[in-house]
């Protein structure tokens with residue numbers, strides 16, 4: 001609120017106090033942010049699914065805004081070939097984006113889909129009142145509840161379910177953002193996007209295939225299996241990446257649903273011109289990484305000056321590269337070699353996320369589930385996973401790098417004992433090895449973040465590529481080697 005308006009509102013309030021009862025008769029504004037009773041016909045709020053944001057509000061008076069939000073419990077992918085039963089506000093994780101104007105009276109309708117199993121409610125951090133609406137909105141499946149509030153404070157606010165066990169409802173994806181625009185609106189930008197981080201706890205390991213259950217113990221211990229932007233690995237990568245062109249301004253509404261982790265939000269290759277940190281009214285300039293608390297949000301703005309892929313990460317970096325907290329903003333347009341001369345971010349940063357999709361991996365999982373997995377399925381899936389995981393060192397062509405990384409192409413070491421390679425991937429390799437007559441004495445780190453089928457598919461791909469002898473490694477063989485544990489020293493002699 002502007003200063004004169006604020007002072008006017010304060011004076012009104014003081015006048016109200018001085019005149020006692022007679023002042024209560026009118027609906028005169030009582031608080032800063034209260035611009036009087038709603039004017040005109042009620043308006044139905046436009047709600048959007050992530051990463052989209054409803055259009056800016058051009059209205060310059062307070063209105064009654066009706067928000068209808070439905071809770072839907074549904075299975076959705078959380079990673080390739082991995083599904084999870086999410087509990088959602090509006091069918092997506094995060095939930096629908098709500099946009100209102102400061103001073104609006106919001107009539108909130110919360111519906112709980114009849115097919116749902118659980119009761120739910122909503123706590124909106126933008127509400128002034130006990131529980132943020134939670135107590136007024138407890139709703140059983142097949143029911144609807146309604147309450148109203150005046151949006152007194154402008155800013156960006158998290159909403160979430162607050163039904164017991166609260167942590168579980170939040171961990172299952174029950175959060176979203178509500179923007180309360182200042183009365184004069186926000187400065188115009190070219191793109192507004194909606195991104196929200198959350199941590200997820202599944203019974204199986206990272207990328208373990210199939211339907212995964214919620215793991216309460218991991219959640220209590222704060223040991224997430226996944227840390228994600230917009231509820232699934234790859235929600236904002238490949239052909240679903242955010243988009244902008246060179247010379248544009250981008251505003252990201254970034255929330256953090258938690259339930260546990262605090263986010264160190266960073267965009268690789270960009271500097272935030274401004275950040276409304278903690279979603280508050282102060283603006284911080286020239287920021288590299290901004291902290292977003294669990295149950296908090298920020299508004300970050302930057303302009304796009306150089307084309308290429310910009311990678312959104314939680315800079316607690318294992319979360320980005322090993323738990324999924326990675327999204328991409330693709331900036332199109334002409335190069336500006338004066339600002340930046342180099343090549344685009346490649347698979348080194350993006351890994352298999354640099355690919356448009358991982359359909360081959362999903363197809364192989366489906367085939368395996370039906371007992372119909374072919375060598376060709378494994379080769380296709382393995383090819384995708386090789387990108388970024390192995391190609392960084394052994395090169396996309398399998399040629400290796402002379403004196404540093406041995407070749408996988410026509411490798412006599414590999415051909416001699418293909419099954420030995422399972423142990424090399426799971427446990428790493430050190431010491432002298434001779435490959436095609438050249439000696440290497442280096443270190444290959446363990447790749448045991450890969451699942452059994454991932455290891456099997458990568459090795460099957462390698463065995464059937466670049467003049468190697470062919471053959472096949474199965475997930476069952478990998479499982480056996482994993483279960484046996486690391487040997488004292490992997491036999492590296494030829």
Ligand SMILES: [Cu+2]
Pocket residue numbers: 087119120121161162163169174
């Ligand atoms: Cu809930």
